Each structure stands twice: as structure tokens, then as C-alpha cells.
Amino acid sequence: MNNTLVEHDVLARTLGEAMARGAEFAEVFVEDRTTSSAMLDQRRVEQLSSGHDRGAGIRVLVGDTTGFAHTADLTESGLKAAARAAAAVARGGGGGVREIALGALRDNPSHATILPGDVDKARKIELMNRADDAARSEGSSITQVQVALGDSTRQFIVANSDGLFAGDHQVRTRFNVSCIAKGDTGMQTGYRPIAGTRGFELLSADAVADAARGAARQAITKLDARPAPSGDLPVVLAGGSGGILFHEACGHGLEADAILKQASVYAGKVGQLVASPLVTLVDDGTVEGEWGYLAIDDEGRPGARNVLIENGVLTEYMWDYLRSRKEGRVSSGNGRRQSYQHLPMVRMTNTYLLEGDSDADEIVAQTPYGVYVAQLGGGQVNTATGDFVFGMTAAFMIEDGKITAPLRDCNLIGNGPDVLQRVDAVASDFSMTPGTCGKNGQSVPVGTGQATMRLTGVTIGGAAA
Amino acid sequence: MSQLLEHAQRILESARGDEEIEVYVASGVDTEVQSYQGEVEELTTATSNGFGIRILNDGAGGARVGTAWAGSLDDEAIVNALREARDNATFATEDEFVAFARPDGVGAVSLTLSDDAVASTPLEEKIAMAIELERLVRGGDTRIRQVDSANYSDYVAEAAIASTTGIRASYARTGAYVSVEAIANDGGDDQTGWGLSAGRAPHELDVEKAAADAIRRATRMLGAVKPKSFKCTAVFDPRTAATLFSIIGGALSGEAVVRGRSFFANRVGEMVATPSFTLLDDPTDARHFGASVYDGEGLACRRNVLIEKGQLRGFVYDTVSARRAGTASTGSAVRGGIAGSPSAGCRALQLAPGHVDQAEILRRVGNGVFVESLIGVHSGVNPVSGDFSVGVTGLMIRDGQLAEPVREITVASTLQRMLLDVVQVGNDLEWLPGAAAGQSVAIDNIAVSGT
Incomplete structure (x- = not known):
């Protein structure tokens, strides 16, 4: 596939127009995205939808001011009009249209082997039905099964006044199963996602059936759940979705936009011990196939593996172009945006804790009393105070070193710098989970990962007295 | 045209x-x-x-x-x-x-x-x-x-x-x-x-x-501490109460009901809330930021009473969910922009105002917690089971007055129980962006998790 959204010379002239009023930097981001989605609800195939969006976002920097405009009109006149709108923040004379020299496009292919457009819709429906069957085979208490399948093919090019000219093709596929089980105590939910920066090869018949059975078992198990306790208890997080803890507890606080505004509890702490020595945290856009994978970020910078915390010591923040420019350094490949209609900002990619050498079963066995969290469902943080929450969607009591009664859903709450000190065991059963990260109204796909680990104490927000 | x-x-x-x-x-x-x-x-x-x-x-x-x-x-x-x-x-x-x-x-x-x-x-x-x-x-x-x-x-x-x-x-x-x-x-x-x-x-x-x-x-949050866990009455300010009403509105969607995803299903006519609780969805009230002339399918928006004096009166429906439920659309289709299909949803919720202001609610409650901001609503509320657990910052209520600030706590109950435990409804209705207006409400039997 070629990346010919807008011709080289047109981009160069658009950048020249954007720089005409005295800007210091200009960037054109052109994106074309095709999506499809379908839902199976109670065995009915519905909401089959196809979408297409194409346009350009133009950014102009003048001093500490960013001007931004976007347009769906990709003709030269449409792009130049958007360039002038973005450049309106530059009030100086400027000296007229500038010549911008762009090199040859450095394009990146998608690694998908089966492209979404090549997949028969009947095959997609067959997979959704298979998941439905698998979920219902877990027990008659499963009363509702909903399966959602979606894919997107996103190609973009980004050109800027420094001469950068790069492109990427990103194919993403996701498959979610959610189940409801009904019992004497009411209804309970179970949920499993499969998602990757991959084509349809991501979805084997076995993988979707496994996910469906997992979602069903989770809902059925929770029918016997009792209210979660309230107060401070040891917590063992199962490998995989527990990575959301680090995404919230420190990931957002290590994003350079919050750092430069002194709006993060981690500002000014590079080189300091901020976590237990067991914590080595990495943000890594290069994990091919993962949900947060990117060959280049949305500013044209190659994705990178960045060690944020090493053996408990804060080593580095995450950077985009704008914030690294202010600090006279280079971007760490974390400049991302939801679409051409959004400004890029510092975002995580795949954020994970390196595994340790403990044994997962041993960690549970050595916990006399606490909570075992098998799945986390999301979270939120206030980076300025460090207070964060994350929700548990599958959890159990640990009593005498054994996993016992299931617990109803609730949030856990903690303070980032405090919780990071409380990691006292990390196992070697590493795995990752896909998620959607929201920040300032923009959503981007991210991965989180970790091995089974224990926190000596965290506040469980249950309803039990 | x-x-x-x-x-x-x-x-x-x-x-x-x-x-x-x-x-x-x-x-x-x-x-x-x-x-x-x-x-x-x-x-x-x-x-x-x-x-x-x-x-x-x-x-x-x-x-x-x-x-x-x-x-x-x-x-x-x-x-x-x-x-x-x-x-x-x-x-x-x-x-x-x-x-x-x-x-x-x-x-x-x-x-x-x-x-x-x-x-x-x-x-x-x-x-x-x-x-x-x-x-x-x-x-x-x-x-x-x-x-x-x-x-x-x-x-x-x-x-x-x-x-x-x-x-x-x-x-x-x-x-x-x-x-x-x-x-x-x-x-x-x-x-x-x-x-x-x-x-x-x-x-x-x-x-x-x-x-x-x-x-x-x-x-006023300066010096906030994390208190010990306790049970109490929580007073939600208009902003946080509006979030709560939006969540309840989600469970009152006919779509959630016909898809078997609402704890309100099959309960029309029952007392689901305290008698002081009357909740309506009224997009025809121009003061509401969710006001609209037409719904997402082009039908006229109308005033729908959902819970009246504690009794569940009905749900909001779009065309398809209404047909599935054997009723007619209530003009309540919402759609998430050009990419979204219509579905049934509330867009202009408001709670019938009570007779007391916030200061009087605090005085009547005496001791408890005042909830000023929420965190983790999407991760801590299960609209199907009704489990509710969210992170909170706010202030203690002591002797009917706002007292010291508290942080890093959660408040928890179930949505079903919270509706029955509403003990005070304020008259301080505040129009806010989003699908719900808000006013102060006091809710009993809330578990506060701290240290």
C-alpha cells in the first residue's frame, strides 16, 4: 500500500503557508481511517457499521503558543486555508511564504497479515457466534452475551518544517465479550477483551472461545460474591491487567506535559528513589502487535523503549515534540493524538513492569489475609496530588494463604508515590492487557502489563462494614 | 429549510x-x-x-x-x-x-x-x-x-x-x-x-x-487527611450528585432494560427510591444544557417522568427498544455523532427540588462526609449489578458544619440501596453541562473506606 494521501509538493507548500506569518515550526498531519464494527447481542447480528474519515490537522508554533486547525478538505486550497487559520496565532510580519524542503517519505508498512478489508463479513459473524456458544456453554445462569468486533485501518503522513516526512500504516483489531449471569442475588457481569495492532490473524477460533468462556466464568463466579471489605489490606494483583495500576499510579505523572507545569508529584524527582527496588517500569512503543504498538508516533518520531523507573529510581519522563523542544532535547516517541482533529500530546504506549523472580502461587501462599485481584477494569488519577483509583472486576479474598470467596466490584484507592513503595513481591508470569486511555478528551489505545505482584497495603473501597 | x-x-x-x-x-x-x-x-x-x-x-x-x-x-x-x-x-x-x-x-x-x-x-x-x-x-x-x-x-x-x-x-x-x-x-x-x-x-x-x-x-482541601473507615451519611454537592443522576439515568434507558442490563427491569410500579425522590428527563426545558427539540431519530423530544415520589414509572425508549418492550418511543433516541447508531438514553435529567438549602441539609445530617469531587466513576460503578464504589475528595461534616478536608477515600454502596437511602434533597438546583442537572442530596448508609 502506498501512502499518497497528499503529494509531497503540496505538503511543502502548505507548510510554507503555515510559516508565512513568522511561525517557528509548522506541521501537517494527514490521516485516512477506515473502520468497521459489528455486534452480536443475544445471538442477533446488529449494528454492522462501516466508517471512513479523512482529513488534515495543521499545527503552528510561535513562542509558547500553539495554533491548530483541521480540515477534511485535502485539496491544496483547503490545506492552505487551514494553514492560515492555524497560523493566525502568529501576529508578527513573518516575511511571507517560506520555502520548506521536505525529504523523501519514510513510510512504515503495517505488520498485519490479514487486512480487515480482505475478511469476509460472514467469517466475522461466524467468530462472534462461536464466542456466544462458548460463553453459554459455561452454564445456564448466563442470560446475556454481547460480542463486539471492530477493526480500523489508519494510515497517516506527517510533515514538518524541520523537513521530517514520515508515514505509518496501523491496523488494529479488537474483539470484546461481555456476559451477564443471573442468580438469586441479582445480575453480575464478566468481560474479556482481545485487542492488538494486528490484522484478523489476531482472532483464532480458539482465542475467541477462550475469551468468551473466561467472561462467562467471571460473571458466574461473581453471583456468589460478597461485598468487598473496606479499608487498608494487602493486595495480590494477578499478571496482566494489574499493569493499569502503574499506568495510573505513576504513568500519567511521568508525562512531560504535567512535569513541565509542575502539575505532577513526580516533577523534579529524576534520580531519586520513588518506588520499591522491585519496580522497573518501561513504556515501550516497539512491542510489535501489542495494542499500544506504533512504528512512529503521531509526530513522526520512531516508537521507542523508554525505561521510566529502574530498580525503584526515577530515570526518565515521557516526551512529545512540543515539551522536548522546550527543554532542548529529543522526543521519546510519546507524541500521540486520537485523530487529525486533535493536537498531539504526551501519551503512553505499552507501559509495563518488568517481571521479577518470585513464584505467583508462592506470593498468594505467603499472604495470610488480603485480596486477590484477578482482573482490573480501569482507573483514573489526579497527577497533581498523586491520588488514583483503579477498579477491580474480578477479585477474591485471600485467607490463610488461599484464594477463597469472590468479591463484588469496587474501586481501590491509593496515592502513587506511596503505593509504589509498597510493592514487596513480583513474580515471573508476565502478561499484557489492552486498554483505552483517556486524557483531555482524547482516547488512544494502550497496553499495560505486569507479572503477579503484591502490595503490602492498599485501600479497598468495598461496601462491607 | x-x-x-x-x-x-x-x-x-x-x-x-x-x-x-x-x-x-x-x-x-x-x-x-x-x-x-x-x-x-x-x-x-x-x-x-x-x-x-x-x-x-x-x-x-x-x-x-x-x-x-x-x-x-x-x-x-x-x-x-x-x-x-x-x-x-x-x-x-x-x-x-x-x-x-x-x-x-x-x-x-x-x-x-x-x-x-x-x-x-x-x-x-x-x-x-x-x-x-x-x-x-x-x-x-x-x-x-x-x-x-x-x-x-x-x-x-x-x-x-x-x-x-x-x-x-x-x-x-x-x-x-x-x-x-x-x-x-x-x-x-x-x-x-x-x-x-x-x-x-x-x-x-x-x-x-x-x-x-x-x-x-x-x-479548602489543603491539609486533607485520609480518615479511618466508617459508615455514615454522605452529602453529594450538586456537581457530584449530577454524576450520580447520570449513572441512574443509564439504568433507566429502555435499551439497557430490553437488553437485560438494568437492575430496574420488571420493576415498574415498585417503590425503588425514597418518596422525596422524583426524577424526570425533560429535554423540553430550555434551561437544561441537555435540552433538545428533536431526539436522535428526529422525533419530538418530550418530558418523561421516570421515578415519581419514589415509584418507578417507566423508562426512556427509542423506536427499536420501545418495539421490543411492546410500547412506543418516548422521543429519547440519542446518538454519538455521525458514527453512532441511535439508542435510548436520557439527555436532560433533573431531580424535583426539595425544600432545603445545602446548609440546612448539613445541619440535619449532623455528622458525615461531604462529597465534592469524584474519581474513577467509570471503573467503580457497575450499572448492571448496581455496585457503586468511587474515589472521593471532600470534607467531614461535624455538628452540622463542614469540617476538615479528607482525601484518598472511597464511598461505596449499591445504586439500588442509595436510591432508597436518599434522606435529603436540596433546593439548590444547578444547571450543569451534560445529561443531568444537580442539587445537593444526602444519602444514608454509605461505607467510607480510608485507612
């Missing part, structure tokens, strides 16, 4: 004899200004338009619908979308309840929801409001250490819906907002507070109030 409606009707002309078509066309103009350290940090100006098409085929076992959308209005995009939607429809399951809305005789109310001042106000004035907002917060209290974003934003949105089943609807809406987050510090930990003012046009905004709100909220 609006230009968008003409456009939508032109697309309808492509309908074949054996199909129905529904077209939704939308356009918008957005402006966003962010001030930082007295300068414009970001300025975004944008126009956008697009459409969503649904095509319906009737078969022996019912109808099948396929959908397609595009973020432009050019002819090629329309031709492609028609083709895709038709293809999608062939893969859907025939369903006797699937149908497009048809005019139901309910007349649309006349509401003024747009103000030309959004478009006519010079950009310089909008920029000045964001800068003034930041200046007021920074200068308003010596303990304000940082303002990490002070924003002005506005929009002009237009939409039209037309269908071969006789729907013709178009509407325009404008909105303007200022919002600011302040960070306060007096030597200990940082605390944050968020202030907001919303209107339909820039001249309706109260920049001073937004600034004062952010300062007050940030500074």
Missing part, C-alpha cells in the same frame, strides 16, 4: 424501492483557547461535517439494518457509504422489532438553543476571557501555586435527520464554556480544584464565579 436538511433529503433520493433510508447530517464549528502564564498556549479553530446513513431491508422474519458514516459530505463519500450500508444490512439478523422512526404526531416544542453571539463574538474577546480566568485564579489567593489549564471553548452545532419513513428534523445548538483547574499549596501536599461556567453564548459566562469556585475547592 436548513441546508443540512436539504442535503439529507437529497441523499434520500438514492433509496431503492425495496429499502428504507435514514440520513443524519451534522456540521460543527469549534473554538478552543487555553491560557497559560498570561499567554495563549493553544488556540484551535475547526469546522467539521459528516453524515451517517442507515439502510433498512424488510424480510420475511423482520428487518435488517446496515450502517455507514463518513467525515465529509462529498459525493464520493456518500456513494461509498450507501454501498457499504447496503452490504452491511445483508449480514444483519432479521429482527421483527427493528424499524426506523415514523412521525408519531407529537409536536416539537419551540426552544431557543442557539445564540448568534457564539459566531459573532471576536476571537480576541474569547482569548481575553481565558487569560482573565487564569489571572483571576492566580491572583485570587496566595496559596494558588499553579494553574495548569484555563480554557475557553465554544461550539456551533447543526444537524438534520431525514428518512424515507417521513422524518424531517433539523436543529441548531450553541454552547460556550470556561473551565479552570487550580493547584493550591501551603507548605504541605498539593490540592486541586476545578471551576466551570457554562452557557449558550460567551456573554452568559461568569468568569469570576468559575475562578472563585476553583480557588475555593483547591484551598
